[in-house]
């Protein structure tokens with residue numbers, strides 16, 4: 515099972531350079547889990563490619579597309595050990611407590627708009 519890790523990070527405002535402490539939830543995969551995840555993704559895309567064979571004309575485009583996408587996506591996952599889940603803290607601009615969805619991106623720094631005041635928040639170490 516992938517491990518859930520909580521990291522201490524900072525939220526920084528765009529105009530105000532004040533930083534507020536925040537927390538970031540990450541899902542961490544070991545080498546074996548990374549491989550399993552990559553293979554599952556590959557099989558999923560190739561399954562879709564196989565189903566597309568049944569669609570007349572469109573299969574000339576869809577089958578190679580899903581075949582190649584499966585390889586590209588699984589290679590990416592193979593080298594990705596961390597998934598960003600979400601981050602929580604106070605927005606430096608509006609000082610409201612916000613929860614930001616990270617869409618599997620665990621890289622720092624990254625910028626996300628505050629759902630409350632729409633100002634960009636910099637997530638950093």
Ligand SMILES: [Zn+2]
Nearest residue numbers: 605608628631
């Ligand atoms: Zn805000």
